[in-house]
Amino acid sequence: MTNTPNADLGNEPVTVIGLGLMGTALAAAFLDAGHPTTVWNRTPAKAVELVAQGAVLAPSTADALRASSLVVVCLSDAASVREALAPHRAELVGRTLVNLTSGTSDEARELSTWTGDYLDGAIMAIPGVIGRPEAFLLFSGSPEAFGKHRDSLDRLGSATFFGEDPGLASLYDVALLGVMWGTLNAFLHGAALLGTAKVDATAFAPFANQWVGSVTGFISAYADQIDRGAYPAEDATLETHLGTMKYLVRESAAAGIDTDWPARIQALTERAIDGGHAGTSYASLIEVFRGQA
Ligand SMILES: NC(=O)c1ccc[n+]([C@@H]2O[C@H](COP(=O)([O-])OP(=O)(O)OC[C@H]3O[C@@H](n4cnc5c(N)ncnc54)[C@H](OP(=O)(O)O)[C@@H]3O)[C@@H](O)[C@H]2O)c1
Structure with a gap:
């Protein structure tokens, strides 16, 4: 040729x-x-x-x-x-x-x-x-x-x-895919939960999408806290989140659907609280992911 x-x-x-x-x-x-x-x-x-x-x-x-x-x-x-x-x-x-x-x-x-x-x-x-x-x-x-x-x-x-750094694009890639899988798993779990009450996934989807839109605002606010290394609970404390998380685990168990996903979220949050973050914002969970709590 x-x-x-x-x-x-x-x-x-x-x-x-x-x-x-x-x-x-x-x-x-x-x-x-x-x-x-x-x-x-x-x-x-x-x-x-x-x-x-x-x-x-x-x-x-x-x-x-x-x-x-x-x-x-x-x-x-x-x-x-x-x-x-x-x-x-x-x-x-x-x-x-x-x-x-x-x-x-x-x-x-x-x-x-x-x-x-x-x-x-x-x-x-x-x-x-x-x-x-x-x-x-x-x-x-x-x-x-x-x-x-x-x-x-x-x-x-x-x-x-x-x-x-030639590795940085790949690092962003897996980090972003993690955001995708985390979001999709949460949606799928929620769809399974609502499905037990005969709510179609297509009925749930618009509300899930609207809520994901709100979550993008939380991401921006928490990113700023993470970079500052300070996690003031301007919206809700981690302890308040934990209280509500337990309902997700209980509802899942009561409905007979898999509790692994919400139980893991709860376990991560409990570790952060054990590490002294009961009164800080959700962003303080970063310490758990960093292996510091
Ligand atoms: N698909 C997506 O939505 C998507 C999105 C983002 C990133 N990516 C990434 O893009 C890459 C390709 O994905 P894809 O969806 O195109 O996969 P795919 O359809 O399975 O295609 C794989 C390609 O790799 C070739 N290949 C595999 N082993 C080879 C070897 N030893 N020597 C030469 N060629 C070889 C295959 O050749 P043959 O045709 O001869 O088998 C084919 O061209 C993956 O790394 C994937 O993670 C994909």
């Missing part, structure tokens, strides 16, 4: 390695934005639709790498990135490698040693919204690489850069 895909519209050529659900959406967004796009996937059949839309299917990983100075990789995990790219490390020299594969911060730091032009990225979106305003992506690693390719990366969703 020759190395330069069709140039048009002044957009830089991009290579996308990995055409799973997410990689396919990434490549489609680059194509839609007019980037000459080269793709490679271990299973080439997954490229058929993208090729019909104008992508160039590289016959090998090495050819795919040579095709563009911006290479985006999105595989299952760090092990698959190592397996796919390790034999071709020499081809990475002089190119920017943007790794949008999920992983730990240490894995990102290790991969960053493969090339000076490394960016690690976290995709805070599902494939269906890639390229749309609600998609946002977090990057860290080489500031030069981010500056050089920012316009292209913005095609995927709004791009935020966290600086030189």
